[in-house]
Amino acid sequence: MSKDTVLKKYASLVMDEDADVVDVLQSVLHYYNRESCGHCAPCRVGTSLLVKIIDRLASFEGERDNLDQLLKISKVMRDTSFCPVGQAPYSPISSALKNFQDQLLQHVK
16 A cells, blocks of 8 residues: 555544543553554654653653653654554644643643
8 A cells, every 4th residue: 555545544532621631641642552563663662652651641750851752752753653553643742732731741740
């Protein structure tokens, strides 16, 4: 299958004001980690790293630098992964950092 024939999947997630964006990201990133086939290193390694970081944040053990790491790792994955599974984590991470940074910072020790 050529790169031009790959269908991209788009999704929207609706949350109420009581939702914790870190819990939502944790669920999304664990999903992508499970879905990774392991064929390309950016996705295989990247999803594992993202899960470790978000789990740390969910436990209120993260550091401010972890937020930058989430974005940097997901950018590399977006630009170098073979398929949409590895490219997908960038969107929810960048959106969360843009729109919910205060909530994310509450999880930093």
